[in-house]
Amino acid sequence: MxxxxxxxxxxxxxxxxxxxxxxxxxxxxxxxxxxxxxxxQETVNHNQLIRFGDAGLDRLAAKLQAGNQRVHILQLGDSHTAADLFTGQLRMRFQQRFGDGGPGMVSPVQVSGQRSAVVSFSKPGQSWQLFSTRKDPGEDFPFTGLIAQPLQNNATVTLTLTNGNPGRYQVSTLYKSSTDATLMMGSASQTLPNSQNHWQLSAPQRATFPLNATLSGQDHSQLGGWFISAPHPGVILSAVGINGATLSAWKKWQADALAPLAALKPDMVILAYGTNEAFDDDLDPALYRRQLEARVVQIREILPDAVILLIGPPDSIKNKEQTRCNRREPVSLANVMQVQKQVAEAQQLLFWDWRGFMGGACSIERWSAAGYARPDLIHLSADGYKKSADALFNQLMTLMKQEQ
Structure with missing residues (x-):
């Protein structure tokens, strides 16, 4: 000095x-x-959100600012995504500021232990059997990680928008079939062409909610989800999460499962995995890095213009009986975060340090005491997820304003 x-x-x-x-x-x-x-010098850090040079962010900022286009944000992740509390708040903040483009991608039927902030479903009853990458074998899943198999001809599910809006929307069905099938949405009939047992999206169909959807073709057709959008500009935020998911769950996806994801044309893809990897005491950091890099490359190949944001796992505690912080936290948590940040820098992505926002190591204990985290010291409370989503949204707005 x-x-x-x-x-x-x-x-x-x-x-x-x-x-x-x-x-x-x-x-x-x-x-x-x-x-x-x-x-x-190209690295820009706004609090916990780091930009490692992703050029797509400028296009996204311009598109949001224009206000006359549809913007689609899609988050893939584990239980923090599957609860749709974090993503629900993020969706609300984007739609309040830039317009409501619709709910986005939702599960085919109700998933036990998961929720959607935008859509509720009638109980599957005896009409559907649900399979997921969490507990079922197979390598033919769609990117949603869910398969709804009809157990009877003309199996029906009712979808209701939780905001009570009965307006008209456009609905595409994620399905696969070995023959032509028929889907009734309300009083309108739609043919689902033979997809040769590959997952694909149907043509958008106008629909009014609550929506009664009936699928014929019990032995030949399956559903993987619904994509619901409004017929006007605005932001769509799809929350695609599976409880217990890790990046390795992608191995159960059908070989071309990302093709229908590409058809949705997301402007931003958020990867929000890491908590379950952190609880793996035998995690191989080098293997985990190769897996994460491979996923990023896959997304970049099909969506070269999309922004990719990696969200690090929130803080968590595994060994509650221990007294020292470094022995209480998951053994692999630091490695997971380090790898994610390294990949974000090497691949020029965005990275958000969720744990850093919470306060670092063992901060979830303070969050729990304040009512922002659940007693399991893994998941956050509704208020904790909302607080986190508000932080990410505000930091994204600051970054995009700064970089325009």
């Missing part, structure tokens, strides 16, 4: 003033941003 420019010359009073100025100069210097080792 050059103290000469701060140190005045004078008598005792001036000497005292000089000492105060030296302290002031020191404080200002400490607050100046410092690039970490290997961090490029």
């Amino acid at each position: 050059n103290y000469n420019k701060c140190l005045p010359v004078g008598k005792p009073l001036a000497l005292l003033l000089s000492l105060l100025l030296m302290i002031s100069c020191h404080d200002e210097e400490q607050e100046a941003p410092v690039l970490s080792a290997g961090q490029s």
Whole structure:
């Protein structure tokens, strides 16, 4: 530090003033941003949100600012996504500011232990059997990780928008079939062409909610979800999560499962995995990095213009009986976060440090005491998820405004 420019010359009073100025100069210097080792000048850090040079963010910012286009954000993840509390709040913030483009992608039927903030379903009853990548074998799942198999001809499910809006929407069905099938949505009939047992999206169909959907073709057809959009500009935020999911669950997806995802044309893809990997004491960081890089490459190949955001796992506690923080937290949590940040930098993505926002190691205990986390010290409360989503939204807005 050059103290000469701060140190005045004078008598005792001036000497005292000089000492105060030296302290002031020191404080200002400490607050100046410092690039970490290997961090490029293109890296932009707004609180916990780091931009490692993703050019797609500029296009997304311009599209949102225009206000006359549909913007689709799609989040893939584990239970933090499947609860649709974090994503529900993020959806609400985007839609309040930029317009409501509709609910987005939702499950085919009700999934036990999961929820949607935008759609509720009639009970499957004896009409449907649900399979998921969480507990069922197979390598023919869609990217939603769910398969609804009709158990009878003309199996029906009723979808209701939780906001009570009965307006008209456009609905596409994620399905696969070995023959032509028929889907009734309300009083309108739609043919689902033979997809040769590959997952694909049907043509959008106008529909009014509550919606009674009936599928014929019990032995030949399956559903993977519904994509619901409004017939006007606005933001759509799809929450596609499975309790207990890890990146390895993608191995159960059909080989071309990302094709219908590409057809949805998301402007931003958020990958929000890591909690379940962190609880794996035998996690191989090198293997995990290869898996994560492979997923990013897959998305980049089908969506070259989309923004990709990695969300690090929130803080969590695994060994509650231990007294020291570093022994209470999951063994692999630090490795997961390090790998995610490394991949984000190497692949020039966005990265949001959720754990850092919470306060770092063992911060979930303080969050739990304040009512922001559940007693399991893994999941957050509704208020905790909303607080987190508000932080990410605000940091995204700051970053996009800064970079426009």
